[in-house]
Amino acid sequence: MKFHTEYLTFNTKKPREYIHITPQVEAAVAKSGVREGMVLVSAMHITAGVYVNDNESGLIHDIDEWLEQLAPFRKDYRHHQTGESNGDSHLKSMLVHHEVTLPITGGKLDLGPWQRVFYAEFDGQRAKRVILKVMGE
Amino acid sequence: MKFHTEYLTFNTKKPREYIHITPQVEAAVAKSGVREGMVLVSAMHITAGVYVNDNESGLIHDIDEWLEQLAPFRKDYRHHQTGESNGDSHLKSMLVHHEVTLPITGGKLDLGPWQRVFYAEFDGQRAKRVILKVMGE
Amino acid sequence: MKFHTEYLTFNTKKPREYIHITPQVEAAVAKSGVREGMVLVSAMHITAGVYVNDNESGLIHDIDEWLEQLAPFRKDYRHHQTGESNGDSHLKSMLVHHEVTLPITGGKLDLGPWQRVFYAEFDGQRAKRVILKVMGE
Numbered sequence: 001m002k003f004h005t006e007y008l009t010f011n012t013k014k015p016r017e018y019i020h021i022t023p024q025v026e027a028a029v030a031k032s033g034v035r036e037g038m039v040l041v042s043a044m045h046i047t048a049g050v051y052v053n054d055n056e057s058g059l060i061h062d063i064d065e066w067l068e069q070l071a072p073f074r075k076d077y078r079h080h081q082t083g084e085s086n087g088d089s090h091l092k093s094m095l096v097h098h099e100v101t102l103p104i105t106g107g108k109l110d111l112g113p114w115q116r117v118f119y120a121e122f123d124g125q126r127a128k129r130v131i132l133k134v135m136g137e
Numbered sequence: 138m139k140f141h142t143e144y145l146t147f148n149t150k151k152p153r154e155y156i157h158i159t160p161q162v163e164a165a166v167a168k169s170g171v172r173e174g175m176v177l178v179s180a181m182h183i184t185a186g187v188y189v190n191d192n193e194s195g196l197i198h199d200i201d202e203w204l205e206q207l208a209p210f211r212k213d214y215r216h217h218q219t220g221e222s223n224g225d226s227h228l229k230s231m232l233v234h235h236e237v238t239l240p241i242t243g244g245k246l247d248l249g250p251w252q253r254v255f256y257a258e259f260d261g262q263r264a265k266r267v268i269l270k271v272m273g274e
Numbered sequence: 275m276k277f278h279t280e281y282l283t284f285n286t287k288k289p290r291e292y293i294h295i296t297p298q299v300e301a302a303v304a305k306s307g308v309r310e311g312m313v314l315v316s317a318m319h320i321t322a323g324v325y326v327n328d329n330e331s332g333l334i335h336d337i338d339e340w341l342e343q344l345a346p347f348r349k350d351y352r353h354h355q356t357g358e359s360n361g362d363s364h365l366k367s368m369l370v371h372h373e374v375t376l377p378i379t380g381g382k383l384d385l386g387p388w389q390r391v392f393y394a395e396f397d398g399q400r401a402k403r404v405i406l407k408v409m410g411e
Contacts, residue, residue: 001138001275001411003310005379036140038177038272040312040375044386046327052235053183058215059227066228070207070344078332090333091340094370096231098326098389101238101375103177103270105142110268112181115235131384133377135312135410136272137138138275173277175314175409189372190320195352196364203365207344233368238375240314240407242279247405249318252372273409274275 004032004134007044012124018060019119021130025102026109028132035107037136042099044131047089047123049096055116067092067122089122096120104136141169141271144181149261155197156256158267162239163246165269172244174273179236181268184226184260186233192253204229204259226259233257241273278306278408281318286398292334293393295404299376300383302406309381311410316373318405321363321397323370329390341366341396363396370394378410 006028010019025041032039041050053059068088077087100117103110119130143165147156158178166176178187190196205225214224237254240247256267280302284293295315303313315324327333342362351361374391377384393404 003411005310005377005384036142036272038270040377042375042377044389046386046388051231053227053231054216056216056219058218059224061215062224063228063231066208071340078335079328079330081332082330087333087336090327091337094325094327094337097234097371099375101177101179101236103142103179103268105270110142110270112183112266114183115181129386131377133312133379133384135310137140173279173409175407188368190364190368191353193353193356195355196361198352199361200365200368203345234371238314238316238373240279240316240405242407247279247407249320249403251320252318274277 001137002032002034004028006132008130009127010119011127012121015124016064017121017124020055020116021119022117025117025132029104029109029134032134034104034134034136037104039102039104040099040133041117042131044129047086047093048128049093049098049120050100051096051118051120052100052115054114067095071095086123092122138274139169139171141165143269145267146264147256148264149258152261153201154258154261157192157253158256159254162254162269166241166246166271169271171241171271171273174241176239176241177236177270178254179268181266184223184230185265186230186235186257187237188233188255188257189237189252191251204232208232223260229259275411276306276308278302280406282404283401284393285401286395289398290338291395291398294329294390295393296391299391299406303378303383303408306408308378308408308410311378313376313378314373314407315391316405318403321360321367322402323367323372323394324374325370325392325394326374326389328388341369345369360397366396
């Protein structure tokens with residue numbers, strides 16, 4: 001059984017950004033030598049997420065607007081009594097979910113034709129990590 | 138270590154449908170010969186999802202209405218500037234999430250008494266795929 | 275290859291509760307002897323969820339209020355024609371998602387500094403189960 005673990009670090013320029021990371025996940029799968037198995041792609045923070053969808057800038061704009069509607073910035077979150085101001089970032093993270101598990105077949109990510117992996121940053125402008133853990137044979 | 142991979146194809150009659158696929162997942166687990174492990178059930182499209190919940194027609198109706206409230210059809214999604222009209226299908230897919238990982242114990246899906254696996258189609262009426270990847274011993 | 279399976283049981287005092295279960299997951303990983311791999315943490319019910327976020331009481335309060343806004347209790351869910359009254363619990367479960375997969379590196383849960391695992395109960399006051407399945411080497 002083979003395992004391969006990598007950590008990606010992102011430091012976004014804007015508070016919210018959506019970063020296409022399929023190439024990094026593909027590279028980790030290639031390095032692992034795993035032919036059959038899975039790769040776990042997981043944000044290591046509670047104000048970020050990982051998701052699979054389209055790499056189309058209009059849709060990414062729609063996703064960002066939609067997340068702001070469903071989990072809006074507000075001053076009065078109870079969480080802010082700790083001195084934080086990022087309550088909405090936590091809720092956006094929960095909505096998107098913080099990890100995905102992707103199949104590997106024949107040594108490659110076994111995704112559909114339009115499926116792309118994204119790191120979703122909801123409280124950026126500082127170094128934050130994503131773990132890639134490949135597991136299989 | 139054992140692996141077993143299958144692809145299911147669905148071509149729904151309606152744009153949105155919720156298809157009970159526990160029997161297909163159980164059959165894949167049985168074919169795999171895996172006694173201990175996991176099965177990844179993942180939509181291969183960005184306008185579909187996979188989830189676990191009740192196989193009760195009233196609830197499925199509620200889920201569909203609720204998804205339309207939270208991620209409604211709208212004409213003015215930015216994504217539609219590409220010529221598409223399915224922006225809401227992408228957002229519904231993100232809400233439901235596109236994959237689940239299910240435990241296998243003693244050669245069987247180790248689900249609770251009411252847990253059933255569903256394929257959620259949000260932009261159907263064409264052939265779309267789901268991957269089942271069983272992994273274990 | 276090593277596998278270790280445990281079942282946790284919760285019987286909450288309130289209908290909705292958020293229970294911090296990182297210690298139980300860490301204990302299962304330690305017992306398994308797995309140094310490299312993954313652990314699946316999955317609710318075995320369709321009115322509960324498992325998520326990763328902050329162990330901060332204000333945020334947990336915010337999460338609860340937010341879930342009630344997005345998936346509110348209502349009398350008129352179609353599901354209630356079966357005699358049930360917990361339609362909202364099913365929708366909250368879908369929003370939170372019922373399972374997470376967590377990485378194990380060097381014999382330990384490989385989480386970020388603030389990531390904690392929670393069992394989210396949306397229809398409690400009766401015994402309900404969570405499965406922990408550790409898998410690796």
